Amino acid sequence: MLFSLRELVQWLGFATFELFLHLGALLIFSLLVAVRVDFAEAISWWHVFVPLFTADGLSTYFTAIVSIRLHQEGERRLAVLRLLWVLTVLSLKLVCEVLLCQKLADLDQAPNLWFGLIVSPLFILLQLLMIRACRVN
């Protein structure tokens, strides 16, 4: 569309398979949100967020494997840089997800958890993505 797949992979630093994984997780998550809101309010929000947490875990595992392989092939700098970048992105995403889940789970009990705070990891991520875009360009 606006970006080709190659540009997206370069910019985001994720492999095509990882993007596929996260899209799949988003699809299952949205299905669960619809089920939770429309049909089964008894389901905990922590269960609804399981696909996203799983995708983050699998992505971390995949990145660790790729980094180890890169390290074995002598590309140490590339391995460390890739590992650091993906772990930073995934941890920021995970913090945002956990905070959002906490907010939704205890909507009345967590008045101090305002949305500005929940979305703040995404603001940091946006700045990092802009810096990376300048480097890739």
Next chain:
Amino acid sequence: MSLAQRVLLTWIFTLVFLIMLVLKLDDKIRWNWFLVFLPVWVFDVILVIMLVVKMAGRCKSGHEPRDGPQDLRKKSWYLVAVLLKLAFCLALCARLERLADIKVTFVCIPLWVLLLGAMAELGYNIFPDRRD
């Protein structure tokens, strides 16, 4: 447009949308949800215009690129994807503004179609045709 320009365009619209979303969710502003989604509408309209102009350029008489029909099919899918995203956002805003009493399941249908299409395209790139 260079990659930096496209990234900057996406970045600015995402940032403005996130700021407006946070302000609305924290009850700092009392705007209509359709107004909060304004950056999304503007960004999607820009995307649609860019795609239509590109497709019109491809369809122009005398212009025959090597992979013409395939490229046109791809552009058509992109156009459908943007329209699906617009449909999802419109339905979501209508639900949030209580203009229509629709279930979240129906609101999410365009999103699911979009995600399935995007996954199919990505899957095709990961596992290319191996019939031979």
